[in-house]
Amino acid sequence: MKLSFDWLSEFVDLSGLTAHQVAEKLTMGAFEVEEVTLVGPDLTGPIVVGEILEITQHPNADKIRLTKTRIKVGAEPLDIVCGAGNIEVGQLIPVALAGAKVINRHDGSPLLIKASAIRGVQSNGMLCSPPELGITDSATKDGILILNANGEKPELGSDILQLLPIQRDFILHVEPRSNRGDALSVMGLAREVAALFGRPLKPATWSLSELKTDATKSKFNNVVIESAPEDCPFITLRVLEGIKIGPSHPLISTRLTAIGMRTVNNVVDITNYVMHELGQPLHAYDLKKIKNEAALTVRRAKAGETITTIDAKERKLTEEMLVIADGDTDTIVGVAGVMGGKDSEIDDQSDALVLEAACFAPAVVRRASRLLGLSSDASLRFERGIDPASVRHAANRAAYLIAKYCGNEASTASLGPLLAAGSDQVSAAKVPLRSSQIKRLLGIEISAERVAELLTPLGFSVSGAGEQIEVMVPSFRINDVKREIDLIEEVCRLNGYDQITACMPAATLAVAMPDDTLQLARNCLTGQGLSEAWLSSLVPIDQEGASMDLAVQVLNPLSKDHQLMRQSLIPGLINACSYNQDHGRKDVWLFEHGRVYFKDFENAADNHGKSGNKITTGVKENNHLAGLICGQSFKAFNKEALAVDFYLVKGMVENLLSVLDIDERKLAWHGLSNHEDLYPWLHPYRSALLTLNRPAKPANKGAGKSSSLFESNITLGYVGQLHPRFADSKDVRDQAFIFELDLDRLKKERKAKKFTGIATGPEMVRDITADFDVTDKEVLYEQLSKLIWKAGGSNLQMVELVSIYKASPESKRSAITCRLTFQHANEPVANEEIDKVLGGIRESLSRDLAASFRL
């Protein structure tokens, strides 16, 4: 909320304080002031009263004269150059000294005063004219402002900004606090300022009793709460007659304008004025426009009812909303706490009105405001809670101001009696406070006396001493101060957070080592040339490849592009790739770690999603690691670039598995056959699934669908070429290769590192080439290598693929050459033994894969 410094000073003595000092104090006292803005002329001192002692002609300019001006009796006079024609010796005038800021009278811009030479003559300041001080209505039209023109005798050297009626105000932009509805007013913040500076609040300077409170001629005499009492604990109405609508009193319109409020007319402005002053929203109805002339009723709206609000929009109402209706004809005249109706609005012809001041339930107003999409200064305050005990005071204040400033020429307005319904009694809240708890939670001692000193200015009354303190909470604070801890907070902030000594907590527990899987994976992939991306987990609802059966969706999305919780990291990486290629990058190597989200049928309990349920959401979140590699590798001016292919990317993944200490012998790679529908972005003939080398566990009974992208519980991920259809539709400009791994499953397969010694026996290397007839079926390397390992004996250390040869893609024969390394831990392996093992391998390959061998 915007707080006027001038207005604030009406409630609390601010003498000697600047707006910035008050702002700083409020900020450090829980009410953050985002900025302080100036309303009125932007002037900075020193600007003081001076006296012209001597005037001489400027040697180098006709229209400029030199003055000797003193700003203190007995002090050396200053040389100041002046171009105005109206100066005379003996005049008292405003002098802006070096460092001062005044207004440039030509264009209104700030003018900084410096001691400088003007046409070769030193000038140590400036004699000011009224516009230079922001004074627009001065009798002095031209020339310097003469301060003793009518015989006044302002003291030499005194501050012009204090002396002259220069209209200036500072506006403090105070961040509203959701739990402090009581502080959304000048009065509320005045209490805080008074408490924080230890200054007294000023007593009110008005009284309703000073005005005539005639009974009015109106028949209006009743207000009824039909709704439940919690909807509206208290409401007052008052009839005012003899009103003349017109512009507001200048004080009111100046202040409202300063805080950014539009002025409407004298009555509406006063309701706004009192709302800002005391925090109580008010509404004025035109009495003549209320069809039933005797009463208004508070009730819930009925389904299907409508109202046209003051902003001229027709609003559909629901039973969740509270309205004010004209009791007899049941016409709705306003949505309680949100906005009044157009049909009963005050207009230029209004001469009698009904003034409403009430307390409506925060939750009801909030709901109505959300449902109607209508938020007002009034609803903002009702939502944060209104003190019923303060309603009458605000109603009286508004009536006082209307009567004083809105009467017609003949007489002041006549006031009817205050009609009230409900109760404005607030049950007293007494909260106990133990001194020991202050010490336990804050770490410092604050005595009962100090507690009283801190809390009393805010309206609390404190009794007791030593350990047991009792605090009576004022009616306007019972919503946020209910417990001991609330009092401790209040004491803590008023005493100052800076008064608490910082220290370190005692170490009393062991720390778990953080899991390093992600860190290792990140190091491994960046080391292989991939940069890390962070992608949105909210993706378009029509995401290709997404399973809608398993989809977790946002019901209130920003747009269709942020509606689905992603099920794979790949589509995002593809988008990032095309983005980079669109921006001139040919080679895009990216990876991401992130979550994917699926409905979890296996673990979904019957109660999932029910309100108030704490256990299950029915959603499974898996951590995935995925990459996209497009373009070339290792480019240099003197070398052929290395083209990226499937094997390069598979090698990256194999490196990653090795870095994560996952035993390769426990893993298997498979072609994509029969799984194409699951991975629509994969090239079906250049992609491989990575699984654990063990049979899949059957899914739990009753599980209709898998809850993972990776259908079987042994699938760890895949590597492959991006499907050409995807590449084309997303404008990926080269062959792209992708991988995606289930990091949670990989983590489970990690083993502790263990040193197995260094073998000292000599390495024996043998090549073996097997020929196959592939007329009916391709022979895969993995089939071959499995058989080799099986028959290879305990000394086989390594199997390397040397080549896969096929004369042409159509050829019916293929040849696979492998290099086998044999080694014993500490002695040579005999040639005879190796020959025997090789014989066994050939036999196994011939038997199981119909291999033949060239010798």
Place this chain on the structure above:
Amino acid sequence: MDAKEFENKIDGLVSAALSAIESTASLDGLENLRLQYLGREGELTVILRGLASLDKAFRPTAGQLGNQAKQKIEQSHEGKRKYLYEAGLTERMAREAIDVTAPGARYPIGHVHPLSQISSEIISIFYSMGFSVADGPEVETDYYNFDALNTPASHPARDEQDTFYTNMGPSVLLRSQTSTVQIRVMENNKPPLRIIAPGRVYRNEEVNARKYPLFHQVEGLLIDRDVTFGQLKGTLSAFIQALFKKPLKVRFRPDFFPFTEPSAELDSECPFCNGKGCKTCGGRGWLELLGCGMVDPNVLKGVGIDPEEFSGFAFGMGLERLAMLKYDINDIRNFYTNDLRFLEQF
């Protein structure tokens, strides 16, 4: 052959060999000369082999002369060999000259995302202060996101965070704060507790340079006996100084969060101008960095921890905000566009 004759013969052979070695210009020629004189059938070798047939009295002198001759030839050969080898190397290397000012062939190295970097940094600072890393789901129930955090349905704070709801039921939402993890940790573990929980959160806000519908927070929680506001101040001040690697002043300003009381906003002296006021801190000299406070007794009661026995503090900070400040990034969308021209600067 008498002694004189033998001596003449040896001398003649040595001088012929030395002059041949002297005049040869290649290593191959040199090797031929070595074979010619010193090889198995070399001229000197043959002579030395013939010593046995010499007169017995003369044999020692002849042997000595022969060995001296062999040494002379060997020395000369070795000297010439070294010379020719060095000369050959020098010439070869000169031919191998390359432009060493041309750029190196760099093996591509990837870059870690700035949010990962700052997150790792924060984790390691808190790890050094005894905090473990905890985790929780992003799709949450309103119980963990609000109710358990002392924010019942009627609480105004519930409207201030515009929350995404899901098709999983009326209470299932995308968490709007990592504070949810506090509750899960306290439900499943007994105090004392010290955790931090980095993670993704969601808010229904229009995209602009400062806002994105998802962003990241790091939540912290410490629960123990006799935990005080003073310890909260000490811990977080130490953290800020470690993060910016400067002895920055920090101040704690009262604020309001439903799940902490008293609550505070931590302002740090601006690390870019040391508090003098600059563009980054908007001339204020202070930067608002994180929210914190003492855990509200209602939150502790809700998870079955007795607030009379235990107390604690919690804090939360935005990763994007810290990264934007630390690296002078002015648009939050940079983090999610994944433009390599951005990523490669980190």
